[in-house]
Amino acid sequence: MTQLDQYGWLHYSHSCTSIEIPQDLTVGRIVSIKGFKYYTRTEQSEMECDLSGRLLYLTPTDHPKIGDWVTLMVYDTTGYIISVLPRYNALSRRNPGTTAERQLLAANVDAALVVQGLDRDFNIMRLERYLVQLAACDVPALVVLNKADLVDDTQPYIDAVQNLGRQVPVLCCSTHTGMGMRALQDELLLPGHTYVLIGSSGVGKSSLLNALLDEAQQATSTTSDANQKGRHTTTTRDLFRLPNGGLLIDTPGMREFGVTGSGETSSEDLFPVIHTLAAHCRFTDCRHLDEQGCAVLAALHDGTLPDAVYDSYLKLKKEMRRFEIDVSEKKRLNKQFGKIAREAKNHRKRFKY
């Protein structure tokens, strides 16, 4: 197996068909980003890279993200990233502190491990928020209920996740007792596939990563490869190779998620339980708020649809709508500004000042 295959190249190249790599360029995968420095794993080594001039002028979403495959020009000891190869998906969220910006967090992700702790952290609606955003990004989810050592019976928690109607695999584990860790490694995480850890602070993401990595692996990930070309790095990384050949991304950004929706007009299919009920509403454009013959409201009243699931649906729909409105308003203002700037330029030309 080549070094690149160990970082998921084979799986990636099967998932993306239109990859073209000029002969004089090297391929690498982004394993860490620190400020303006990009750390890539190439066939030869791990190296520190800068963005080439062309990439510098692109918008931030087009800059390389953790998990991206890129082409590099290697000069002496420095790599310059020339292009970002096509992504088969990307995990994004609303940029914290903004209303209309999408922030890309990771690219080429096969599944997200959504971690919750079975302590006070367990919050089914927070979980729903992550699952909605993952569905919007087309990233499959695996729910990991950690700290199972703290409860006598895990079944009610598993049931609560399954009642969301999302058909996601649920695994209970404990990094303290080792429960569930083998099943996670052997049955859920596939070699060559890339996973990302998400969940709020303190749920045990770092503990899970450490439990999955054996010590030898941790040691090799910080060893530099002195005889190879390029500036080598001993940085703490964000993309790790697991002993079973899976790849796991753990970066500090993966805690809170503002939803963006999928950018399509109907986001209803991001809510499978509501979507199924809505098929029986009297009106096809039913908003499930106060309409006559609404099957969603009927299910809410007879108790088959939990209040919390309905409330969360309304809240997340509203957030997505807000995001869409703000994005289109921003586009409209940019367009208006572009028009004014063009008019001013033409005016200057005409009157030569």
Ligand SMILES: Nc1nc2c(ncn2[C@@H]2O[C@H](COP(=O)(O)OP(=O)(O)OP(=O)(O)O)[C@@H](O)[C@H]2O)c(=O)[nH]1
């Ligand atoms: N009881 C119990 N505690 C755990 C378990 N896993 C982790 N913890 C504890 O939970 C706390 C937080 O664990 P971390 O791994 O740092 O959590 P994190 O999600 O990486 O937190 P951030 O880095 O803040 O995002 C630590 O005190 C761990 O010892 C577990 O399986 N059972």
Ligand SMILES: [Zn+2]
């Ligand atoms: Zn309805």
